[in-house]
Amino acid sequence: MTRSVISIENVSKMYRLGEVSSGTLRDDINRAWAKLRGKPDPFSTVGVSNQLESTSGDCVWALKDINLEIKEGEILGIIGGNGAGKSTLLKLLSRVTSPSAGRIRTYGRIVSLLEVGTGFHPELTGRENIYLNGAILGMARREITACLEQIVEFSGCAKYIDTPVKRYSSGMQVRLGFAVAAHLQCDILIVDEVLAVGDMAFQKKCMGWMQEVSATQQKTILFVSHNLDVIRQVCSTGIIIDNGELAYTGDIDSTIKRYLGNNGFDQVTSLEKSKGGGDGQVKITNLQIMNGNGALQAAMTPGGNYVFKLSYKVKNLDLLPISDIKAEVIFTDSLGNTVLLISTETVENNLTINHSQGVITAHLADLALAPGNYSISVYLGQSSLRTFDCLNKVLPIFVSGGDFFGNQHPGFAGQCKTLTRSQWSINDDQLI
Amino acid sequence: MNNTPAEEWTQEITAQRGLLSLPLKEIWRYRDLLLLFVKRDFVAFYKQTVLGPLWFIIQPVLTTLMFTLVFGNIAGLSTDGLPDILFYLAGVTVWGYFSECLTKTSTTFSDNAHLFGKIYFPRMISPLAVIASNLMKFGIQFCIFLAVVLFYWMKGAIQPNSSVLLLPYLILLMAAISLGIGLIFSSMTAKYRDLRFLLSFGVQLLMYATPVIYPMSAIPAKYAAYIQLNPITPIIEMFRYSFLGVGDASSAGILYASIFAALVLSLGMIIFNRVEVNFMDSV
Numbered sequence: 001m002t003r004s005v006i007s008i009e010n011v012s013k014m015y016r017l018g019e020v021s022s023g024t025l026r027d028d029i030n031r032a033w034a035k036l037r038g039k040p041d042p043f044s045t046v047g048v049s050n051q052l053e054s055t056s057g058d059c060v061w062a063l064k065d066i067n068l069e070i071k072e073g074e075i076l077g078i079i080g081g082n083g084a085g086k087s088t089l090l091k092l093l094s095r096v097t098s099p100s101a102g103r104i105r106t107y108g109r110i111v112s113l114l115e116v117g118t119g120f121h122p123e124l125t126g127r128e129n130i131y132l133n134g135a136i137l138g139m140a141r142r143e144i145t146a147c148l149e150q151i152v153e154f155s156g157c158a159k160y161i162d163t164p165v166k167r168y169s170s171g172m173q174v175r176l177g178f179a180v181a182a183h184l185q186c187d188i189l190i191v192d193e194v195l196a197v198g199d200m201a202f203q204k205k206c207m208g209w210m211q212e213v214s215a216t217q218q219k220t221i222l223f224v225s226h227n228l229d230v231i232r233q234v235c236s237t238g239i240i241i242d243n244g245e246l247a248y249t250g251d252i253d254s255t256i257k258r259y260l261g262n263n264g265f266d267q268v269t270s271l272e273k274s275k276g277g278g279d280g281q282v283k284i285t286n287l288q289i290m291n292g293n294g295a296l297q298a299a300m301t302p303g304g305n306y307v308f309k310l311s312y313k314v315k316n317l318d319l320l321p322i323s324d325i326k327a328e329v330i331f332t333d334s335l336g337n338t339v340l341l342i343s344t345e346t347v348e349n350n351l352t353i354n355h356s357q358g359v360i361t362a363h364l365a366d367l368a369l370a371p372g373n374y375s376i377s378v379y380l381g382q383s384s385l386r387t388f389d390c391l392n393k394v395l396p397i398f399v400s401g402g403d404f405f406g407n408q409h410p411g412f413a414g415q416c417k418t419l420t421r422s423q424w425s426i427n428d429d430q431l432i
Numbered sequence: 433m434n435n436t437p438a439e440e441w442t443q444e445i446t447a448q449r450g451l452l453s454l455p456l457k458e459i460w461r462y463r464d465l466l467l468l469f470v471k472r473d474f475v476a477f478y479k480q481t482v483l484g485p486l487w488f489i490i491q492p493v494l495t496t497l498m499f500t501l502v503f504g505n506i507a508g509l510s511t512d513g514l515p516d517i518l519f520y521l522a523g524v525t526v527w528g529y530f531s532e533c534l535t536k537t538s539t540t541f542s543d544n545a546h547l548f549g550k551i552y553f554p555r556m557i558s559p560l561a562v563i564a565s566n567l568m569k570f571g572i573q574f575c576i577f578l579a580v581v582l583f584y585w586m587k588g589a590i591q592p593n594s595s596v597l598l599l600p601y602l603i604l605l606m607a608a609i610s611l612g613i614g615l616i617f618s619s620m621t622a623k624y625r626d627l628r629f630l631l632s633f634g635v636q637l638l639m640y641a642t643p644v645i646y647p648m649s650a651i652p653a654k655y656a657a658y659i660q661l662n663p664i665t666p667i668i669e670m671f672r673y674s675f676l677g678v679g680d681a682s683s684a685g686i687l688y689a690s691i692f693a694a695l696v697l698s699l700g701m702i703i704f705n706r707v708e709v710n711f712m713d714s715v
Binding site: 007091092094096097099100102103104105110112121128131132137138140141164 | 440441442443444445446447461462464465467468469471472475476479480547548549550551552553709710711712713
């Protein structure tokens with residue numbers, strides 16, 4: 001049986017809000033005075049609510065009562081919105097800061113990559129920086145010497161290895177930094193969004209490396225990213241952190257589904273509040289996605305048939321009736337590229353809004369998206385004259401499963417974004 | 433949660449750390465990093481300069497010449513009958529080491545905030561590296577001093593004696609005192625930035641309360657006790673006595689400096705150790 005290599009028990013982390021430097025001496029004296037009388041710290045009781053938005057207290061719990069066991073060889077993806085506490089958790093694990101309460105026990109050598117190329121000195125050469133960076137990450141000099149050649153080769157900077165790092169392009173610096181990290185001897189690896197900085201080829205290399213490492217060396221990896229595609233490909237299990245609390249633990253697919261499910265569908269209020277582009281004379285109030293049978297959908301499958309229902313509300317009734325309505329539903333991938341769009345432009349009949357509110361319906365047949373994570377944006381306007389409302393990436397969706405090709409092919413997840421069917425044959429009777 | 437107590441863990445992170453649990457073992461494990469930091473500081477210092485490591489020498493030499501001109505010739509302060517240049521060079525070399533160590537270690541956290549915020553290594557490595565790289569600098573400057581001493585010794589102007597063997601101990605004392613005070617200040621500067629200004633300016637003032645530009649023998653009796661309270665005073669006087677043959681050296685003074693060094697270093701380490709775990713939250 002594999003043992004747990006990280007055990008997190010009742011861990012909380014409190015941060016003080018506001019300008020740290022203002023009045024701290026007074027606070028410190030207050031605190032010392034309270035301690036002297038045996039009273040609890042007056043400042044830790046203020047911020048007991050863990051809502052990040054609540055500004056009533058001087059303190060905030062970035063993490064609250066986290067309990068987690070991580071097994072050897074597990075690749076854990078950590079998901080959560082901005083400010084949910086993901087990075088705080090990684091910082092606690094990598095000992096950059098310490099918890100306010102609770103304890104963390106670990107087994108084995110931990111290397112944390114909160115940044116690539118930490119401690120590079122611009123005046124030193126690439127070779128000198130490899131030693132410096134490796135030592136900062138906890139390697140002994142002889143360990144670095146042992147794999148120096150591999151590092152240089154992996155980085156692809158062999159030609160420039162004796163040039164000061166300040167002459168490197170930023171991409172080369174990142175490659176060099178990652179090359180050092182990739183050759184570290186460790187049991188537990190903590191990675192925080194470092195993949196976000198490099199170009200596509202570099203990201204692919206990093207991902208390949210992580211998969212290889214986990215498969216061959218039984219390393220435990222903790223990985224934070226906002227790119228759900230990457231998380232899904234690399235990780236085996238996942239957790240969701242929400243408002244400083246552990247909201248969900250499970251295998252990676254169910255975690256992502258849960259995360260996306262929490263983040264959007266049929267939340268009318270969020271659509272009304274969200275600031276869109278456009279003049280706002282007509283507002284989109286709701287977007288629903290249903291399958292062919294009319295049931296609400298939280299995820300889509302390639303090849304499926306879907307109905308999009310866009311509810312709208314007209315603000316300025318003088319405009320009615322509005323003819324030449326243009327509506328669009330746009331799918332973008334995790335990098336922000338539009339991969340698919342459906343539009344009223346492609347239909348022949350002219351749509352007109354006659355009443356102050358109603359629903360625009362679109363039928364989409366045979367969804368040609370490859371499995372992955374996408375966002376939906378919606379657009380509402382009048383021909384090309386004006387934009388009423390435009391909601392950018394309001395709805396994250398998760399495309400998976402299905403049988404687009406009719407032969408159980410998984411559908412090129414991560415290799416492409418759209419799918420189409422094709423016929424193939426070989427004719428080798430004659431030379432062309 | 434199934435906690436099998438039989439399982440062993442290599443590391444435990446909790447909210448509080450013991451008062452005296454200095455991570456000495458860990459510091460030893462990271463000794464290569466210390467060496468690399470020293471190398472980095474040394475190499476980065478003279479990269480892209482024409483004169484290179486010569487700058488380590490130019491600074492004390494020019495200071496000495498200026499002191500000779502201003503304090504020796506214009507103000508006419510006593511130098512215990514020693515050649516002016518030699519007298520001031522001794523003071524400048526020793527004081528330079530102490531003040532550099534002190535000011536640099538006291539900004540450990542703010543200087544390394546970008547590193548400390550991203551990665552863990554024993555924080556003590558950084559101030560130790562400062563002490564070590566300044567020791568190299570001191571070594572170069574000391575060579576100049578030694579050359580001047582030899583020159584005057586040949587001429588018969590001075591008589592060095594066997595107490596020169598105390599030199600390593602004197603350096604150790606200065607390193608310990610500056611490290612101790614530096615650690616205390618660095619632990620508190622991130623929270624109270626005021627201390628940084630207090631220190632940089634305090635070090636300048638402290639030089640005048642140390643027999644750098646005047647000998648102890650020139651001090652009126654009613655002030656002498658205060659100057660003697662300064663733990664650097666007996667160190668400089670002993671240094672001058674051993675290399676130049678004249679100075680107000682006493683074993684009691686060295687004993688006082690040793691006790692002071694031991695106390696301030698322990699206090700500094702304890703405070704630093706307490707503070708380092710959560711330091712990044714307040715920088």
